[in-house]
Amino acid sequence: MAGKKVLIVYAHQEPRSFNATLKNVAVEELSQQGCTVTVSDLYAMGFEPRATKDDITGPLSNPENFNYGVETHVAFKKRALTSDIVAEQKKVQEADLVIFQFPLYWFSVPAIMKGWMDRVLCQGFAFDIPGFYDSGFLKTKLALLSLTTGGIASMYTKASDHGDFRYLLWPLQHGTLHFCGFKVLAPQISFAPEYSSEEDRKAMVASWAQRLKSLWQEEPIQCSPPWYFGQ
Numbered sequence: 001m002a003g004k005k006v007l008i009v010y011a012h013q014e015p016r017s018f019n020a021t022l023k024n025v026a027v028e029e030l031s032q033q034g035c036t037v038t039v040s041d042l043y044a045m046g047f048e049p050r051a052t053k054d055d056i057t058g059p060l061s062n063p064e065n066f067n068y069g070v071e072t073h074v075a076f077k078k079r080a081l082t083s084d085i086v087a088e089q090k091k092v093q094e095a096d097l098v099i100f101q102f103p104l105y106w107f108s109v110p111a112i113m114k115g116w117m118d119r120v121l122c123q124g125f126a127f128d129i130p131g132f133y134d135s136g137f138l139k140t141k142l143a144l145l146s147l148t149t150g151g152i153a154s155m156y157t158k159a160s161d162h163g164d165f166r167y168l169l170w171p172l173q174h175g176t177l178h179f180c181g182f183k184v185l186a187p188q189i190s191f192a193p194e195y196s197s198e199e200d201r202k203a204m205v206a207s208w209a210q211r212l213k214s215l216w217q218e219e220p221i222q223c224s225p226p227w228y229f230g231q
Contacts, residue, residue, distance in 0.1 A: 136181020
């Protein structure tokens with residue numbers, strides 16, 4: 001949709017990977033729609049994933065007993081966060097939609113993307129207490145997880161050892177994105193591209209490209225326990 005702004009937070013080391021293809025398709029399709037698309041390529045940027053006292057540029061409020069959450073909250077209000085955090089927060093603030101593109105690592109995001117979430121989505125910027133879930137500070141924005149798995153689809157069902165895929169999404173979609181107020185769109189899951197045929201991989205890419213054409217007409221999921229775990 002013309003005039004919309006999209007941020008893609010991308011975490012993969014290989015520019016020729018399947019994840020890179022999905023990211024590139026999103027950039028191309030959304031740009032063709034007239035969107036302004038920004039990519040935070042975390043590995044290429046050398047993004048610092050560690051949450052440390054180095055993230056605060058001014059004096060600590062309690063140097064004797066360091067608490068990262070407390071100190072970054074104070075630093076945000078004082079505009080004393082490091083420039084890399086501020087730059088990413090600016091991208092989020094300007095975006096109508098944030099897409100997270102990544103391979104599933106241990107039922108979660110790669111460490112570099114987890115570090116982005118830990119450092120960028122700080123108290124004061126993304127949420128407050130009170131001021132979370134439906135009252136989160138990013139409540140005017142959409143978020144979407146686009147991810148690849150190592151396992152095939154049948155490994156992520158209620159009857160499988162992994163359990164239903166929705167169980168895995170609870171900490172990311174609900175405990176992180178919705179906590180910060182995001183309206184969460186249904187995830188785009190590309191199952192086991194490494195072990196799929198070339199034809200199947202092309203079908204996954206085509207499915208993502210087709211979905212992107214009408215993405216702005218989608219309704220967010222009902223981000224509550226029943227969506228993940230049933231009644």
